Amino acid sequence: QKEVEQNSGPLSVPEGAIASLNCTYSDRGSQSFFWYRQYSGKSPELIMSIYSNGDKEDGRFTAQLNKASQYVSLLIRDSQPSDSATYLCAVNGNYGQNFVFGPGTRLSVLP
Amino acid sequence: EAQVTQNPRYLITVTGKKLTVTCSQNMNHEYMSWYRQDPGLGLRQIYYSMNVEVTDKGDVPEGYKVSRKEKRNFPLILESPSPNQTSLYFCASSSRQGAHEQYFGPGTRLTVT
Numbered sequence: 001q002k003e004v005e006q007n008s009g010p011l012s013v014p015e016g017a018i019a020s021l022n023c024t025y026s027d028r029g030s031q032s033f034f035w036y037r038q039y040s041g042k043s044p045e046l047i048m049s050i051y052s053n054g055d056k057e058d059g060r061f062t063a064q065l066n067k068a069s070q071y072v073s074l075l076i077r078d079s080q081p082s083d084s085a086t087y088l089c090a091v092n093g094n095y096g097q098n099f100v101f102g103p104g105t106r107l108s109v110l111p
Numbered sequence: 112e113a114q115v116t117q118n119p120r121y122l123i124t125v126t127g128k129k130l131t132v133t134c135s136q137n138m139n140h141e142y143m144s145w146y147r148q149d150p151g152l153g154l155r156q157i158y159y160s161m162n163v164e165v166t167d168k169g170d171v172p173e174g175y176k177v178s179r180k181e182k183r184n185f186p187l188i189l190e191s192p193s194p195n196q197t198s199l200y201f202c203a204s205s206s207r208q209g210a211h212e213q214y215f216g217p218g219t220r221l222t223v224t
Contacts, residue, residue, distance in 0.1 A: 008151075029191035033213070034211070034212070034213075038153075041216055042217075042218075043201055043215035043216060043218050044154070044215050045215070046212045049212060054189065088153065089123065090154075091211075095138055098156045098159055098167070098169045099144065099155070099159075099213070100170070101146075101153050101155070101156075102153055103151065103152060103153035104153050
């Protein structure tokens with residue numbers, strides 16, 4: 001059974017700090033990796049996607065992938081109270097195999 | 112506007128009464144999927160479809176059926192709902208076989224008594 005694990009949190013950081021979210025996965029054949037943000041009662045929305053080892057930056061967000069260690073992380077710089085949400089890590093295998101989501105990490109950014 | 116729609120948004124029903132939750136997307140996406148979300152368990156995939164007439168089981172398919180007769184629609188059918196199917200359900204679509212961003216519908220909150 002493919003598994004994706006995340007710390008459930010809550011992770012609390014002060015406004016302006018860097019929030020670091022981590023995710024590990026069990027299937028070595030996984031090819032695509034995604035971070036979604038979900039506000040309470042809302043549907044998930046894509047923050048970042050990453051497909052190759054290394055870092056990928058988009059504004060205040062940086063995704064990091066290490067396939068050898070089977071982990072993917074998300075860094076949020078200059079955290080804002082509006083970043084307070086649950087962050088879901090999702091992993092997908094080859095050829096459209098089913099997506100597997102982690103349980104999510106709840107982030108709270110304190111003003 | 113590109114979107115995924117689900118209906119109904121809220122549903123309270125009784126054990127054993129068949130129901131269908133509809134999902135429709137207007138982006139001409141090939142890939143569609145159904146998830147359920149439960150506290151502490153995150154999003155779990157129920158069924159997915161890579162194209163018309165092509166469906167496959169996800170991680171938690173028991174008690175559910177799907178069909179994909181048209182590209183835009185992917186209904187979720189509960190033939191005999193039970194209380195353990197009380198959950199928040201999301202439909203999602205993607206332009207290709209899962210390697211791309213999934214767009215999620217607004218969710219359907221189902222309560223089975």
